[in-house]
Amino acid sequence: MKEESLSMIGRFLFALPIMIFGIFHFMNATEMSGIVPAYLPAPTVFVYISGAGLILASLSLILKIQTSLAMLLLGIMLLIFALTVHLPGAMDGAQASMSNLLKDIALSGAAFYFSGRFKS
Numbered sequence: 001m002k003e004e005s006l007s008m009i010g011r012f013l014f015a016l017p018i019m020i021f022g023i024f025h026f027m028n029a030t031e032m033s034g035i036v037p038a039y040l041p042a043p044t045v046f047v048y049i050s051g052a053g054l055i056l057a058s059l060s061l062i063l064k065i066q067t068s069l070a071m072l073l074l075g076i077m078l079l080i081f082a083l084t085v086h087l088p089g090a091m092d093g094a095q096a097s098m099s100n101l102l103k104d105i106a107l108s109g110a111a112f113y114f115s116g117r118f119k120s
Contacts, residue, residue, distance in 0.1 A: 011061050014110055018074070019058035025051025037084050053077055057111070067118035075111035078104045 025032060029047045036043035053074070060070035082104035089097025 011114070014114065015058040015061040018054050018061075018107075022051045022054030022056075022058060025054065035085055050077065050081075061114065064118070068115050071111045071115035071118065075108045075115060078108035078111060082108065 025047050029044050029051070032047045033043035036046050040046055057070045057074040059065075060067050082101050086097045086101035086104060090101045
């Protein structure tokens with residue numbers, strides 16, 4: 001396969017789950033608000049904002065619009081999630097928190113990679 005074809009497949013394979021995660025934030029906002037750190041006010045609002053960020057980042061990657069900036073912001077957001085939402089649970093021994101911590105770190109790294117690949 002040509003590099004361009006593989007790059008397009010990779011973009012879509014990354015963007016699709018990010019889009020679905022964003023949609024889940026809107027479908028399950030009340031349930032997800034329970035994992036927002038207690039020191040943040042209006043946890044449901046944060047769930048909606050992060051869901052919108054995920055959807056917009058995914059669209060940016062698919063449409064190649066402001067992709068470098070969108071992926072940089074996505075990487076930062078995912079790293080913040082990893083450290084503030086999942087790390088405390090992982091340190092307490094929660095297996096699901098450890099899995100989500102590692103997932104968000106990996107996705108953050110991929111977003112930073114995509115940010116560097118696009119110069120828009």
